[in-house]
Amino acid sequence: MSNRLKSILSGVGPALGLTLLATAAWAEEAAAPAAAAAPVTLDTGATAWMLTSTALVLLMTIPGLALFYAGMVRKKNLLGTMMQSFAITALVTVLWVVIGYSLAFTGEGAFIGGLDRFLLNGMEKGALALPNPIPESVFMMFQMTFAIITPALITGAFADRMKFSSMLVFMTLWLVVVYCPIAHWVWATDEKGAAIGFLGKMGVLDFAGGTVVHINAGIAGLVACLVLGPRKGYGTDNMAPHNLSLSVIGASLLWVGWFGFNAGSAVAADGRAGMAMAVTQIATGAAALSWMFAEWILRKKPSVLGIISGAVAGLVAITPASGFVDPKGALAIGLVAGVLCYWGATSLKHILKYDDSLDVFGVHCLGGIAGAILTGVFAVEKIGGTAGLLEGNSGQVMTQIYGVAITLVYTAVVSFILLKLIDLTIGLRVTAEEEREGLDLALHGETVH
Amino acid sequence: MSNRLKSILSGVGPALGLTLLATAAWAEEAAAPAAAAAPVTLDTGATAWMLTSTALVLLMTIPGLALFYAGMVRKKNLLGTMMQSFAITALVTVLWVVIGYSLAFTGEGAFIGGLDRFLLNGMEKGALALPNPIPESVFMMFQMTFAIITPALITGAFADRMKFSSMLVFMTLWLVVVYCPIAHWVWATDEKGAAIGFLGKMGVLDFAGGTVVHINAGIAGLVACLVLGPRKGYGTDNMAPHNLSLSVIGASLLWVGWFGFNAGSAVAADGRAGMAMAVTQIATGAAALSWMFAEWILRKKPSVLGIISGAVAGLVAITPASGFVDPKGALAIGLVAGVLCYWGATSLKHILKYDDSLDVFGVHCLGGIAGAILTGVFAVEKIGGTAGLLEGNSGQVMTQIYGVAITLVYTAVVSFILLKLIDLTIGLRVTAEEEREGLDLALHGETVH
Amino acid sequence: MSNRLKSILSGVGPALGLTLLATAAWAEEAAAPAAAAAPVTLDTGATAWMLTSTALVLLMTIPGLALFYAGMVRKKNLLGTMMQSFAITALVTVLWVVIGYSLAFTGEGAFIGGLDRFLLNGMEKGALALPNPIPESVFMMFQMTFAIITPALITGAFADRMKFSSMLVFMTLWLVVVYCPIAHWVWATDEKGAAIGFLGKMGVLDFAGGTVVHINAGIAGLVACLVLGPRKGYGTDNMAPHNLSLSVIGASLLWVGWFGFNAGSAVAADGRAGMAMAVTQIATGAAALSWMFAEWILRKKPSVLGIISGAVAGLVAITPASGFVDPKGALAIGLVAGVLCYWGATSLKHILKYDDSLDVFGVHCLGGIAGAILTGVFAVEKIGGTAGLLEGNSGQVMTQIYGVAITLVYTAVVSFILLKLIDLTIGLRVTAEEEREGLDLALHGETVH
Amino acid sequence: MKLIMAIIKPFKLDEVREALTPLGVQGLTVSEVKGFGRQKGQTEIYRGAEYVVNFLPKVKIEVAVNDDLADRVVEAIQTAARTGKIGDGKIFVTDIQQAFRIRTGESNAEAL
Amino acid sequence: MKLIMAIIKPFKLDEVREALTPLGVQGLTVSEVKGFGRQKGQTEIYRGAEYVVNFLPKVKIEVAVNDDLADRVVEAIQTAARTGKIGDGKIFVTDIQQAFRIRTGESNAEAL
Amino acid sequence: MKLIMAIIKPFKLDEVREALTPLGVQGLTVSEVKGFGRQKGQTEIYRGAEYVVNFLPKVKIEVAVNDDLADRVVEAIQTAARTGKIGDGKIFVTDIQQAFRIRTGESNAEAL
């Protein structure tokens, strides 16, 4: 595996340098001017929806993702798996307040934000998060929930075998040097809504985090499972999910919470939010069905794990597109995502032989890439202000691909370096004995009786 | 059983024809004119609440109802039971977008809607769902969640024995030929809020779906369990719920989500929504207590299954009444519903000897009927614009009964035909071997370990 | 234990009388005038958020708290534990409507409210809950969810051993003679927002219920577990939590729902609500980490039960402070609460040898006291209108301590009397046989299979 | 005395118990076990990973009886537990030297 | 050597284990079982459907001991597990021909 | 015939089963049990309350074989289940008087 890894990564260093340079130039030209006339005042309806959305997105991680993942591992790792999502929630909360929000959403730099909001300095009770008609505190909180779920998603790739302490260290570093910059590149805007980050300036569309959240977490997960190596007994032992009813609850809460994720990304309670919610639902339903039928045809039985995985694949794929496409586009995106991620989680993984335990790469990275690119195909000008390929704007697909590529390369390289550093210092992996005993007892001294 | 069924159904055909005729005439006279003066503009507060309500109602089905039902079956059917709710969610999402919403909520016909919104054609981002001050996309989504939960409710009646494929076919047909017309009859309005469907015109009150959702699902469930026949071993084998803690979670999420169901049906964030939420809570608390005490007195112990069933009975019964009655009416409705549904689920079922496995008829149909009729008794003019029996409007009770009867007859007949058709073509029921092995392994190839 | 109890309580009677007298005088001077100029009109955004918050706080009790507690008991008491939260929800709903709301929030008295809203008499659909821009029905519902969770919290202290019937009787009395008065003392205001209750008049700050909810429930729990005595086998038998995954779900739902609890207590969708949500999140994350690291250092392993308990400790401690402090204050409060409650639940309890089964005192009472006092330290004038010690208002800490002391004394004395009365009449505790068999089967005739 | 241990299909448990009562068997003890034998297990597929479930759920019945009853008990179990399909299970008979009823201290024949 | 199999009430397990240690018993094996006997089960009622729970939760202890210890072990179990109420359980004693400790390969008396 | 009862560490189950197949063993029955022995259990701490888990998860294998096969089966189990660390478990061998295959009614040697 080490060899495969090397060959994949050998070309990345130079690529990284070049793309960053190329990008800086491109970005300047592509900057989209944002309209702003009357002074923005507090909209209590929008604020109400954003407070709610924040709760919904937090619900996605705890208990949503915690359950989705916990149901798929073996019983001896149930608590340890839930612990990862819960501890990341607490950890990122503090990191975000101390420095993360500031690095991601303040400043003028195209590559990284500033320190103006270090420890949330200067965040007044009444001040709005311009150009949005909601208080900055609400915007900061909403964004925090995204910063929480992204590292939590990664944990699925290395389930059952990473040291809890090293996981905390990795996530701390990763948040600061991977998540915050990428969020800044794509989402940071000035008070008039004009993009600041270089990907945003270039016109990369990512409504709710296909790139920032899903591709990002997915590729980091792949790198992590390659660096850590497969679970002991992978391919020979029975590693069947011990309780898929937990995963069904988790997938359901992810689905419900995703309304906050996508419709909340409109930062408004209006038609755009409504349309974002609608396309989210449509793509999810379509992807759940397309995965289910693909499996039914190929494997003779429609499985519960299949349909819930399909739903998550649809949610992932519609994420970047959700403020830009219409219901028909959503239907198409969902159908593609279900089948593609089915292939990713059931075939690609076995062909390439990595042990991405809970298919973070197969579902989140592939689904995210599909969604990001298809956003460029199906974007409707009347909905999100940008036309896609089908409306004649052929350049958008290339822009989307560019955004995807940058993220893949940057995250893969930096995650690899971080993991190797940690491995060389405090070690990444539990001992064989601990792995056999299970994380619950070995790391946390508890079991499910 | 076949004989009993025949005798029940023999009088239905003529009745159906007559009632439809009679109704059309009546409807013309009874049409309630709706006030509308200033142009309606987007209300972000109302929109925020409707976005939230949509999330809440989806939460009712997944994971709410999925858990409520899954906890009551035997362990071997746990995943298969959850799968039904989840797959229906995905299926109805797509059906609703393709044709369901259009059939239910567009057009001018008194009996069925049009095809204007086929594939949601022409649904603009900014357009409102007049006369409501919210975007049409949000209204469409909110209504979708009702279309999802109604068929999902039916599955409880035939738990543990229906083929998954036939279930999908049945629900597809049922949504189009039963749910969409009935929703149209009761809820379709023009842009000024005047009723279009014949039951609405006639003045039938159904705030949030006592008739459209609960009576409808309940009677369809009864027909389904009669056509399918009882579970193997019913009455002799131990079929005790395997894990009621799941059902408690499910009932709790139903309760919480029902705030979206009922208070959301105000399509506003105002005093009517507030009152709808209040009466929902009151009736639910009262029904939970009345079922619990009834059981405590008659069976010596207050059971967990009892109190949660009582809560659901209260939620069902207050549903049609929720925008029309005041707290005292709600208290009365709750107390009645708890005792009545207790009788339905514990005595009536045993007297009539059908195997409505999870008491869809006893709780949803009986509770829905009680609620629909009592709405006619307790309606308060100051709250919903219509007076009930207690305020001297004696006709309303008859109107309510009429609406109930039409729905019972129509749904029973059509559901029976659909089920028989499916039985004769692809078959309805799993094999005896599959039933014994359990749906989880037999149909989906998975188990809870 | 009886002796220890006596010595604790011996000084209370006189103290109670004196403090009430002293207070009445003090209150008159300290009354805070509230500003009110333009007539308040319905704010649909605020209403939307309050409808949502009501749903969120209900979610905290069912299924949140029900699961949090149920996961920590032994399997034979799983259903009985969930039943307590569910039954209290139904019971308090009815009590609140009949008399509770009226006693707590109407009238002019400094010590107890009136009967104006007996059975919610006179609550009009359209009327606002002045000075708040939301319908009174919504305000009544929001407050109901607080009245539900407070008694439900108490049940953790006497888990596994109280008769269900006696529990219902105790909670009925306790709600009326303890909860309603204290809510009135702290929160009742006139239509202009001026405090009516004597603690409110005195300037005691309790934004969302540190005193009214957590200290109150915590001290009642301590008294209850002292009166009931320890579980059979306490200290010798293995009483390990049987399924902490349920507790993780519960803690997660508590966390998410607490946004409604704290940010909802702003009764607005604005910057104060946003700041309340932010500080809630920050204190919770900090407390989860500080408990986890304290345990990691002292016990060698970071446990799942530890981190979720820490999160709850943080939520409790920030509750009174949430509308008054800024992010840095929240960070401090969270760090203190995590460590303090860790000590309370793991050391203090063992030193004093009471069997507060699920640490209601150690977490809710200690956390609540810490939060109440630290509110006096960290309050920021720009945020909540009142300065704290750090901004030079040294009196506030004393005021806070005063509020805490009154509540501790009053609740302890009255709860003790109620419990003793019930014990002497119908008995408090299940038989030894029932306790061994488990509440599920013995009291409710059901088991988890 | 004999200890008769029967491994049967789980859904046959009630029938077997009912078949023993008329013979005068007053008690028995049951455990959930997993069996491996000629009968082949189901294949479960999770996202493309196949797990053959080698061990199938079975129920083990242990019943202690007097020597004279042993043959009839074995026969009754065989009749009640048989489906004729593979995996019906096995019966093993061993000797017991002593038996006691804990409640009364009675031993051997009286203890059963 | 003897294999002593005792079926007892679950909450007596710790007492029984503690009663055996002073006799020099160094190990034992425990399973959760369901017992059917003279003791009648609880009735559970679910929405009007009654289920008599015929099988009650019991614990089965298996302990292999040298012949000379067998009687004292039986006696200790009887004393520790007795409540005097119906359903206290049974003890059965059988011969073992051989015993081995897997870790060391030791056999018979040394293996126990 | 002999009934061989082996108590082993759970993760060794598959290895043991695979070691028995080449010897011609066609079936066996497995139960989850808890073992108490020289091996000491983990301590679990919940909010300051410590619980020493005295009973460790083990797997019990029961396999009935003809007398001539018994020694080889015992040996195969010993080899496959050994880790050399404390807690590897025990093997006990008892006589069976009779064996039956329920499906066919075959008995003794043919039944295994």
Ligand SMILES: Nc1ncnc2c1ncn2[C@@H]1O[C@H](COP(=O)(O)OP(=O)(O)O)[C@@H](O)[C@H]1O
């Ligand atoms: N030699 C054996 N020793 C112990 N148990 C056995 C033995 N052979 C079979 N079994 C048990 O009997 C069950 C049924 O055996 P199997 O070979 O599948 O079918 P059949 O009983 O029809 O021959 C197995 O699942 C196993 O539990």
Ligand SMILES: Nc1ncnc2c1ncn2[C@@H]1O[C@H](COP(=O)(O)OP(=O)(O)O)[C@@H](O)[C@H]1O
């Ligand atoms: N003949 C038997 N063979 C095996 N187990 C038995 C037998 N008789 C009783 N048992 C076990 O002993 C338990 C207690 O027996 P029971 O008849 O209820 O009460 P008691 O032991 O007081 O006579 C039963 O639940 C069952 O597990």
Ligand SMILES: Nc1ncnc2c1ncn2[C@@H]1O[C@H](COP(=O)(O)OP(=O)(O)O)[C@@H](O)[C@H]1O
């Ligand atoms: N005398 C015995 N009778 C029954 N089972 C025993 C006996 N001694 C040990 N065991 C079982 O064997 C297991 C391993 O024994 P233990 O003393 O821990 O280690 P070792 O096998 O290495 O000596 C125990 O957990 C228990 O299940």
